[in-house]
Amino acid sequence: MNKNTPFIAVCVALLVGLVLPLATGASAPGFYVEVLLGGLMAGVLYSLVALGFALIFKASGVFNFAQGAMVLFAALAVARLAERMPLWAAILVGIVIMTLLAWFIERLVLRPLVNQDPIALFMATLGVTFFLDGFGQTVWGSDIYKIELGMTKEPVLVLQNLFQGGILVNGEDFVAAIVAAALVGGLALFFQYTPTGRALRAVADDHQAAQSIGIPLNRMWVIVWAVAGVVALVAGVIWGSKLGVQFSLSQVALKALPVVILGGFTSVTGAIVGGLIIGVGEKMAEVFLGPVLVKAFDLAGGGIENWFAYVLALVFLLVRPQGLFGEKHIDRV
Amino acid sequence: MSAMENDRAGRIGGQILAVEGVSLAFGGVKALSDVSFDVREHEVRAIIGPNGAGKSSMLNVINGVYHPQKGTIRYQGREYHHMDPHEVAVSGIARTFQSLALFKGMSVLDNIMTGRNLRMRSNILLQALRIGPALREENEHREVVERIIDFLEIQAYRKTPVGRLPYGLQKRVDLARALAMEPKILLLDEPMAGMNIEEKQDMCRFILDVNDEFGTTIVLIEHDMSVVMDISDRVVVLDYGRKIGDGTPDEVRGNQAVIDAYLGVSH
Numbered sequence A: 001m002n003k004n005t006p007f008i009a010v011c012v013a014l015l016v017g018l019v020l021p022l023a024t025g026a027s028a029p030g031f032y033v034e035v036l037l038g039g040l041m042a043g044v045l046y047s048l049v050a051l052g053f054a055l056i057f058k059a060s061g062v063f064n065f066a067q068g069a070m071v072l073f074a075a076l077a078v079a080r081l082a083e084r085m086p087l088w089a090a091i092l093v094g095i096v097i098m099t100l101l102a103w104f105i106e107r108l109v110l111r112p113l114v115n116q117d118p119i120a121l122f123m124a125t126l127g128v129t130f131f132l133d134g135f136g137q138t139v140w141g142s143d144i145y146k147i148e149l150g151m152t153k154e155p156v157l158v159l160q161n162l163f164q165g166g167i168l169v170n171g172e173d174f175v176a177a178i179v180a181a182a183l184v185g186g187l188a189l190f191f192q193y194t195p196t197g198r199a200l201r202a203v204a205d206d207h208q209a210a211q212s213i214g215i216p217l218n219r220m221w222v223i224v225w226a227v228a229g230v231v232a233l234v235a236g237v238i239w240g241s242k243l244g245v246q247f248s249l250s251q252v253a254l255k256a257l258p259v260v261i262l263g264g265f266t267s268v269t270g271a272i273v274g275g276l277i278i279g280v281g282e283k284m285a286e287v288f289l290g291p292v293l294v295k296a297f298d299l300a301g302g303g304i305e306n307w308f309a310y311v312l313a314l315v316f317l318l319v320r321p322q323g324l325f326g327e328k329h330i331d332r333v
Numbered sequence B: 001m002s003a004m005e006n007d008r009a010g011r012i013g014g015q016i017l018a019v020e021g022v023s024l025a026f027g028g029v030k031a032l033s034d035v036s037f038d039v040r041e042h043e044v045r046a047i048i049g050p051n052g053a054g055k056s057s058m059l060n061v062i063n064g065v066y067h068p069q070k071g072t073i074r075y076q077g078r079e080y081h082h083m084d085p086h087e088v089a090v091s092g093i094a095r096t097f098q099s100l101a102l103f104k105g106m107s108v109l110d111n112i113m114t115g116r117n118l119r120m121r122s123n124i125l126l127q128a129l130r131i132g133p134a135l136r137e138e139n140e141h142r143e144v145v146e147r148i149i150d151f152l153e154i155q156a157y158r159k160t161p162v163g164r165l166p167y168g169l170q171k172r173v174d175l176a177r178a179l180a181m182e183p184k185i186l187l188l189d190e191p192m193a194g195m196n197i198e199e200k201q202d203m204c205r206f207i208l209d210v211n212d213e214f215g216t217t218i219v220l221i222e223h224d225m226s227v228v229m230d231i232s233d234r235v236v237v238l239d240y241g242r243k244i245g246d247g248t249p250d251e252v253r254g255n256q257a258v259i260d261a262y263l264g265v266s267h
């Protein structure tokens, strides 16, 4: 497979996603940009969840079905704690909770199952999912809770002189996107430039070799699950502040699965790019493809957002199973 | 040559590692059957034998990747039924792999730096902030690693991703990473496989230098008989998981069972 294939694929996807709507009569570019930004915003959150997923898969080879449940659990924790303390303190305590959770998961689930089939570990993370969903309700309750980031939810009009009528942007979304980008950047620096980051990359590259030079696998797993937990927390807080913290968060987070299929399971870049593509793609499809379907086939046209990601993932599984940025797996003999 | 040989013989000390009656099977395949031998401090100990004889399995037993069904491993006066890879590394045994197990996506420098991981003390927060002690520590380790890089003559490839290096150089990086641990014992699984004569000579020189200068005990698997005869002090011969010979290169060369089973078959 050509080295440039991922980039060509991304370009084609972007062309289809970005140019087609324009051609099909989205006559107002301002509206078009609004949809694009909305999609990117949702995409950032998908990227965050998928990032946690990819980190865990890379470092411990575990297909962590519980990533979505971790998002919900963290958001619940922060929402309820914030009723009793300032938000920043609630977030700090939330981070501690997610780190403890990582420690427990390593101790009680990963370590005992370490030499089992991947399917056993996958089943175990299914168990963790249901446990977290239930336990979250037990501890924090099952209503819809709010997280107030203390920013205006009022959309503001910008770029009025560039687009007719201007573009409606949500200030909170904008800050959220910056926070997410800063988190991703910080993690990249951490992995690249610290000894622990280097050790984590080593573990991700080759477990056995890492172990033979004395890198403690167990501790690395705790660290990587804790990092995934913190990433989940950030996603959960941002999402929760938009939609309210409720059970459906865990479902939305499931979109991380198509995202990592698209991006490639072992690729952090893939998780980020995949999240953005799916976020933008499904918004575009909903807004621009929907009406086309209505006109052409007399369909109802709604709900595209719900299935678009999964169909795209399915196509990728058929055409390019390793995803955009994943490596083709070749077994060593 | 003979002066050096004598000098080395004079340095060889007491037993540092011994396996006793080790048996290892995978399902029906008996990889090792009742194998015993010992390793003395500062010596170069070779393990030879035809393909599938159980040589790599033996190293894997020593560094805890495989747990034998029977037998014991004695190391530094203590007896173990099996070893644990992490504890083995902590206690000063390093190894290289037959099929390279480098971190392919990482640079040569990063690969070798991971060998220092065990000696790093600063905690993750200090590291993340890159302040004070963490930074100083990183620099100290970096100095050690630079010396190893000079020693193995791979200065030019410091920043190259390991996956892009030719095979012979990757083998050198593998050795460098193991050396970065400053091990007491170095287990080398076919360090010269796939090399041309010149590369082999370089590698031999490096191995002997490590042995001489740092006093590192070396256990080495090698197929090239002339190399084995040249650099090892004592040789164990395995065949179908059994030990069929053990002694100095000359003794092994004259051993009829070895000639039949090994030299006779494949050469």
Ligand SMILES: Nc1ncnc2c1ncn2[C@@H]1O[C@H](COP(=O)(O)OP(=O)(O)OP(=O)(O)O)[C@@H](O)[C@H]1O
Binding pocket: B026, B029, B030, B031, B049, B050, B051, B052, B053, B054, B055, B056, B057, B058, B098
């Ligand atoms: N993980 C494993 N699972 C099953 N069988 C194994 C495993 N490792 C080794 N074996 C078997 O054990 C026997 C000894 O293998 P080993 O790799 O130790 O041989 P070797 O002497 O290193 O051979 P070579 O010179 O080809 O490297 C072989 O029959 C091999 O197939």
Ligand SMILES: [Mg+2]
Binding pocket: B055, B056, B057, B098
């Ligand atoms: Mg072998």
